[in-house]
Structure formats: C-alpha cells, structure tokens
Amino acid sequence: MANPDYRKILRTARELKGWSEHEAAARVQLSSSAYYDIEEHEDDLTSCYSLSEILRICRALELHPRDLFCHEHLSPSTIDEVITNIKKHCAQNKISISKFEDIVGWRVESCLTNPKAALDEWNLDCLKDICGELQMNWQSVISSL
Numbered sequence: 001m002a003n004p005d006y007r008k009i010l011r012t013a014r015e016l017k018g019w020s021e022h023e024a025a026a027r028v029q030l031s032s033s034a035y036y037d038i039e040e041h042e043d044d045l046t047s048c049y050s051l052s053e054i055l056r057i058c059r060a061l062e063l064h065p066r067d068l069f070c071h072e073h074l075s076p077s078t079i080d081e082v083i084t085n086i087k088k089h090c091a092q093n094k095i096s097i098s099k100f101e102d103i104v105g106w107r108v109e110s111c112l113t114n115p116k117a118a119l120d121e122w123n124l125d126c127l128k129d130i131c132g133e134l135q136m137n138w139q140s141v142i143s144s145l
Contacts, residue, residue, distance in 0.1 A: 013038050013061040017098060028060045042065065046124035055145055066143045069124070076144030081113040082127075083108075085134045100124035104129045119145075 009046050014024045025035035036058070037044045045054065045068075058065050066074075086108055097109045106126040109116040122130070124142075131138035
C-alpha cells in the first residue's frame with residue numbers, strides 16, 4: 001500500500017485553518033518559498049527537514065507525523081530503541097559505528113550518547129535508511145514522535 005500523500009494532507013490542513021502558504025510559513029518559522037516547496041515538491045519534506053522540523057510543522061497544523069506518513073496504527077518504536085538497535089547491530093555484526101555509517105549513508109555517532117539529538121540531526125530519509133538496515137519499521141518510529 002502506498003504511503004499517504006503528505007503534501008495533500010499538509011495543504012488540506014493549512015486550508016482548513018484558512019492560512020495562505022505565506023501565513024503557514026510564518027507560523028512554522030520557514031520562508032514562504034521553503035513552505036511552498038514542501039507542499040509542491042515530492043520528497044522535499046523528507047529530504048530537507050529534520051525530524052524536529054517535521055514535528056514543528058505538524059504541531060502548527062494540528063497534525064501528527066503519523067498522519068502524514070502512515071496508513072495504519074502501528075505499535076510505536078522510539079528513537080531510543082533505534083539507537084539501542086544500532087549498537088546491537090554493530091556488536092552482533094562486529095562492525096564499527098563508522099562502518100555502519102558507511103552502510104546506511106548517514107552519520108549516527110553523535111546520537112549514540114544523546115538519542116534525542118537524532119530528532120535535530122536526522123531527516124526522514126535518514127530514518128528510513130537506518131531502519132531499513134536494522135530491519136525496523138520506520139513508520140513505527142514516526143508513530144512514537
């Protein structure tokens with residue numbers, strides 16, 4: 001099943017509030033052109049904005065990230081669980097964190113001692129790649145935000 005069209009969901013939520021793109025941009029602390037790109041360009045939100053920025057956008061529009069990216073209710077998995085699983089994965093496979101970073105294509109080391117930092121450092125594409133390597137459901141993590 002395809003993921004929900006988060007751009008349409010954002011646009012609908014914004015329009016229900018009676019906000020222009022410019023007003024929404026101001027409320028989520030983005031430039032008007034940046035907010036426009038989120039609604040108009042596929043993958044802009046998932047590749048250009050951190051998880052904490054996605055949360056900020058959702059809160060302003062009275063949405064939850066799961067509304068944007070999940071079709072069904074899932075048992076939540078936390079960022080802390082992702083970090084724990086990174087450490088386990090590396091230990092079980094006898095690979096360094098650096099090697100794990102090479103495999104997933106993203107930096108994770110700075111989040112190992114402070115999992116909440118992942119919210120500011122990772123975007124959704126990063127979370128998807130990390131969860132894919134760990135065989136975790138990224139949507140379950142989104143459900144816990």
